[in-house]
Amino acid sequence: MSDADNKVNYLKKLYKEIVLGFSVSEYSGKPIFIKHFSELDNGEQEACRIKYEEVAANKGLQTREDKMNLLLKEGYWSMEKETEIEKIKKEISDLELIRRNLVIKRQILQNKQKVSEATSKLNAILKEKEEIFGFCLEDFVGKKINEYTIFNSFFKDKALQNKLFSEEEFDVLTELELGQLVNCLNNFYVNFSHSQIKRICACPFFPSLYNLSGDNAYYFYGKHVVDLTILQVNMFSQGKYFKALVESRGQQGLPPNDVMEDPDKMIEWFEAESETPKFTADGVSYVGATKEELRKMAGNNNAISVLDYAAKKGNSMTTKDFIEMHGI
Amino acid sequence: MKEKWLYSFEVEKTQKVKETVPDKDASGNDIEVTREVEKKVPNKFHILNPTRKIQDDASIFYSVKVSEGIKLGLVTKSYLMRKFQQEGVLPSAEDKKVHAENYSKAIKLEVDLEKIKQDTNLSDAEKELQSAPLKSEYQELRNKIFDYENLNASLFDNTAEKRANDLLNLWFVLHLLYAEKDGTQSCLFGDGSFEQRLERLNAIEDSGNEFLTTVVERGGFLIGRLNSGVSKEEIDL
Numbered sequence: 001m002s003d004a005d006n007k008v009n010y011l012k013k014l015y016k017e018i019v020l021g022f023s024v025s026e027y028s029g030k031p032i033f034i035k036h037f038s039e040l041d042n043g044e045q046e047a048c049r050i051k052y053e054e055v056a057a058n059k060g061l062q063t064r065e066d067k068m069n070l071l072l073k074e075g076y077w078s079m080e081k082e083t084e085i086e087k088i089k090k091e092i093s094d095l096e097l098i099r100r101n102l103v104i105k106r107q108i109l110q111n112k113q114k115v116s117e118a119t120s121k122l123n124a125i126l127k128e129k130e131e132i133f134g135f136c137l138e139d140f141v142g143k144k145i146n147e148y149t150i151f152n153s154f155f156k157d158k159a160l161q162n163k164l165f166s167e168e169e170f171d172v173l174t175e176l177e178l179g180q181l182v183n184c185l186n187n188f189y190v191n192f193s194h195s196q197i198k199r200i201c202a203c204p205f206f207p208s209l210y211n212l213s214g215d216n217a218y219y220f221y222g223k224h225v226v227d228l229t230i231l232q233v234n235m236f237s238q239g240k241y242f243k244a245l246v247e248s249r250g251q252q253g254l255p256p257n258d259v260m261e262d263p264d265k266m267i268e269w270f271e272a273e274s275e276t277p278k279f280t281a282d283g284v285s286y287v288g289a290t291k292e293e294l295r296k297m298a299g300n301n302n303a304i305s306v307l308d309y310a311a312k313k314g315n316s317m318t319t320k321d322f323i324e325m326h327g328i
Numbered sequence: 329m330k331e332k333w334l335y336s337f338e339v340e341k342t343q344k345v346k347e348t349v350p351d352k353d354a355s356g357n358d359i360e361v362t363r364e365v366e367k368k369v370p371n372k373f374h375i376l377n378p379t380r381k382i383q384d385d386a387s388i389f390y391s392v393k394v395s396e397g398i399k400l401g402l403v404t405k406s407y408l409m410r411k412f413q414q415e416g417v418l419p420s421a422e423d424k425k426v427h428a429e430n431y432s433k434a435i436k437l438e439v440d441l442e443k444i445k446q447d448t449n450l451s452d453a454e455k456e457l458q459s460a461p462l463k464s465e466y467q468e469l470r471n472k473i474f475d476y477e478n479l480n481a482s483l484f485d486n487t488a489e490k491r492a493n494d495l496l497n498l499w500f501v502l503h504l505l506y507a508e509k510d511g512t513q514s515c516l517f518g519d520g521s522f523e524q525r526l527e528r529l530n531a532i533e534d535s536g537n538e539f540l541t542t543v544v545e546r547g548g549f550l551i552g553r554l555n556s557g558v559s560k561e562e563i564d565l
Contacts, residue, residue: 056388060388062392062395067395074398074399076407131406134391140387172330172379173329173330174329
């Protein structure tokens with residue numbers, strides 16, 4: 001079996017799970033069923049968040065904001081440090097933005113080094129802040145929401161009717177047992193990341209099925225939109241997007257067969273279709289770039305060094321020649 | 329699943345119990361006589377293995393008490409830590425290294441002493457002979473470890489975190505100490521808030537009830553040990 005076939009078979013399994021609305025895993029040697037959440041489930045989670053916030057507030061647990069006010073008042077924290085955190089975050093974000101436009105290896109490395117230094121600095125301040133602020137209302141709510149997600153994700157049956165644990169049983173799970181469930185859920189989320197959904201939609205079997213639905217989610221899943229899981233919605237939307245990209249090519253049609261058979265190549269093709277980097281200016285130069293890097297930037301073999309250009313001009317270049325070389 | 333109890337123990341209580349003993353009546357016939365006698369009866373107590381909900385409540389309680397301490401004007405541990413670091417009061421890297429070595433040596437000696445104790449090929453006299461030097465070395469190390477830990481702990485005695493931690497230990501005693509009666513277990517301090525349970529503890533202390541005072545002292549000691557990471561097996565030893 002080819003590499004592409006293996007990929008497709010694996011993605012077919014994920015496709016099946018998305019359509020069914022649950023995944024199967026194992027716990028203590030027995031099969032367990034992981035529910036795929038819907039937007040309605042997310043709404044329930046939000047309701048719980050409010051409930052937990054009330055519980056914590058009634059017990060006197062401070063919010064981060066209240067704790068900050070107390071610590072500022074008592075002189076254990078300062079607004080300067082808050083400003084410093086924001087400043088470093090902005091610096092990192094700017095550097096990462098700049099890196100996207102860099103092509104010269106040395107500059108990329110320098111940029112990465114700066115990001116790494118800024119990140120270390122940021123982590124040190126955040127660690128100090130965490131120690132000083134301690135356990136706040138938001139931490140408690142976050143912890144409880146995680147537990148709520150774990151509790152409501154696992155079922156004993158594929159009909160998703162019987163939870164794996166009663167509330168009492170869940171409350172006395174050991175850290176090890178809880179850790180196993182968290183691992184199980186983490187693997188599940190990795191399997192169904194956005195990139196995996198893209199890969200499913202890029203499989204050769206998917207468009208055939210999708211096209212039969214006539215862009216109608218009800219025909220595709222046999223369920224009303226409100227009853228769809230978030231993964232089902234995401235997969236349908238992604239399928240629709242890919243279909244639109246293919247259609248936008250008009251007469252040019254589909255990519256070659258070898259691309260269509262491999263979901264990863266198909267994604268590359270889709271991405272190229274949606275982004276298509278176009279270098280319209282012929283005369284651009286970058287100080288410090290190697291010839292290889294210039295070629296990469298030019299996207300063709302038109303890169304030429306100043307020396308080569310000068311040789312063409314009889315080893316003597318006027319200002320006019322420079323302007324010409326840059327295509328101005 | 330967690331075991332329900334972290335630890336169980338018994339405290340003897342002098343109680344009046346009915347005792348039936350064989351006897352003879354005036355005519356010399358065998359009879360059974362039942363009378364009330366005072367006897368020491370073992371009463372069972374348990375330390376609850378905290379559920380996740382109890383652990384959450386404990387985390388909230390601790391955090392609330394830290395904030396309360398700060399409002400009261402106590403310094404924070406992290407502030408003091410940085411101050412001590414700047415002033416060079418904290419133990420040096422060398423001190424820390426020596427402490428860690430002492431700790432490892434003490435654990436190794438504990439294991440060696442246990443091996444000697446369990447060795448069936450040795451007579452009691454031989455065991456005593458072999459373990460005596462190890463015991464003395466062990467005691468010396470324990471003293472060094474205790475001094476080091478005591479000194480470092482005392483640096484942070486007046487912090488908001490230390491106060492909160494002391495209150496947390498009390499919180500655990502008030503929530504985790506269970507008494508068993510007729511096969512059913514219930515919290516020794518009943519239900520309710522920390523303050524309500526604390527009132528019941530105060531009532532026990534004020535009552536002068538020796539039995540209950542012993543239970544609370546023993547329970548408090550055990551909870552403190554278990555909280556500081558001492559295992560059930562170590563406590564038994």
